[in-house]
Amino acid sequence: MDLKSGSTSPVLTDASSMNNTRLGIHSALMPYSHNGPAFSPTLFLTIPRKRPGLLDDVRSSLLDAMKSSSPTHNKITKESNTETPQSDGDLAYRNWMFKYPSALSSFEQIANIANGKRIALFLDYDGTLSPIVDNPELAFMSNAMRVAVSNVAKYFPTAIISGRNRDKVYEFVGLTELYYAGSHGMDIMGPVRPSNSDNKNCIKSIDKQGKEVNLFQPASEFLPMIDEVYKSLLEITKDIVGAKVENNKFCVSVHYRNVEEKSWNTVGHAVQEILKEYPRLRLTHGRKVLEVRPVLDWHKGKAVEFLLESLGLMDCDDVLPIYVGDDRTDEDAFKVLRDGKRGYGILVSSMPKESNAFYSLRDPSEVMEFLNTLVMWKKRSVL
Numbered sequence: 001m002d003l004k005s006g007s008t009s010p011v012l013t014d015a016s017s018m019n020n021t022r023l024g025i026h027s028a029l030m031p032y033s034h035n036g037p038a039f040s041p042t043l044f045l046t047i048p049r050k051r052p053g054l055l056d057d058v059r060s061s062l063l064d065a066m067k068s069s070s071p072t073h074n075k076i077t078k079e080s081n082t083e084t085p086q087s088d089g090d091l092a093y094r095n096w097m098f099k100y101p102s103a104l105s106s107f108e109q110i111a112n113i114a115n116g117k118r119i120a121l122f123l124d125y126d127g128t129l130s131p132i133v134d135n136p137e138l139a140f141m142s143n144a145m146r147v148a149v150s151n152v153a154k155y156f157p158t159a160i161i162s163g164r165n166r167d168k169v170y171e172f173v174g175l176t177e178l179y180y181a182g183s184h185g186m187d188i189m190g191p192v193r194p195s196n197s198d199n200k201n202c203i204k205s206i207d208k209q210g211k212e213v214n215l216f217q218p219a220s221e222f223l224p225m226i227d228e229v230y231k232s233l234l235e236i237t238k239d240i241v242g243a244k245v246e247n248n249k250f251c252v253s254v255h256y257r258n259v260e261e262k263s264w265n266t267v268g269h270a271v272q273e274i275l276k277e278y279p280r281l282r283l284t285h286g287r288k289v290l291e292v293r294p295v296l297d298w299h300k301g302k303a304v305e306f307l308l309e310s311l312g313l314m315d316c317d318d319v320l321p322i323y324v325g326d327d328r329t330d331e332d333a334f335k336v337l338r339d340g341k342r343g344y345g346i347l348v349s350s351m352p353k354e355s356n357a358f359y360s361l362r363d364p365s366e367v368m369e370f371l372n373t374l375v376m377w378k379k380r381s382v383l
């Protein structure tokens, strides 16, 4: 693969730095960017030096970030599997939807733009295909959702891009016809292409069906380090009631969803203590989860570009990538699509929040409806 100089910021997406310019005409109507994939000559980020004496600031800002990492885990309603907004919140949500219209009510607009184009679909897993639940081991997707994903994959190349261990997300989804990227895109199983044959991070492998595939693991050298950190995190958090550490192969998740709020500081502090020993690892945030990952210029947005390239869809004017996700880490993918003026990010959220996405869906049940609508539209258009 051709490694070109990177244009994507290595800094985690921050609402205040987002380009919120809402274009009168959707950027997907504009010509595609022909800049090619934004791969850095070196994948490593520059580690910013912290000024000494800022530890307290760092700690309190970590706690603030932990508090704002996910809407309060309100009771999940049986019908919609959503974290129900308050009634004030409803008004705020409706106002927010002017900026991020529903991908369902805007479907006709999306379909008009997609007309004559090949859609490539990228789906996050947790909070997008499966509802957010207290126990990450039980975050199953429904059978109806599985059927919807399977149907959509019959018409469009479809990939799941998750923060989880790739094997784990495959176990949850269980569909062989998809492409899978785990560890926030640091573990991609995709098709073999001549373009990736000379990339040192790519190896040919055989998938569970015996098909030759390409395995892209840009963080492979971090594997022993991540294992070590996983064990240390298990040890250091073992007395924090409700804390859960998950090994996601090239990153580690430290869940605090089930930890009493008064102990969140203890969780954050424990993770920071471990990280002091590992300057080549960094901390990012998900929904009530702290994630430890390599200081590597690689994220879900780069994974989208990598997959588009691997599928031979990268520099094609007639390809429309759509990425559906709910989390901060999905913002990297939304940003890549927005900055590249190629396609749509769809944010799954039942709460207003700033995003680089163009459209919104409220919860996984709306994601399923959107997937089914895409399939119906495609079926009609091929008649």
Ligand SMILES: O=P(O)(O)OC[C@H]1O[C@H](O[C@H]2O[C@H](CO)[C@@H](O)[C@H](O)[C@H]2O)[C@H](O)[C@@H](O)[C@@H]1O
Pocket (backbone or CB within 6 Å): 124, 125, 126, 127, 131, 132, 133, 134, 135, 136, 137, 139, 161, 162, 163, 164, 246, 248, 253, 255, 257, 286, 287, 288, 289, 291, 327, 329
């Ligand atoms: O990229 P994703 O597929 O969205 O994965 C992100 C993280 O998802 C999981 O954690 C989240 O979902 C859990 C189950 O609903 C929930 O309990 C937790 O609070 C959420 O943060 C997963 O367990 C993590 O490893 C992923 O990184």
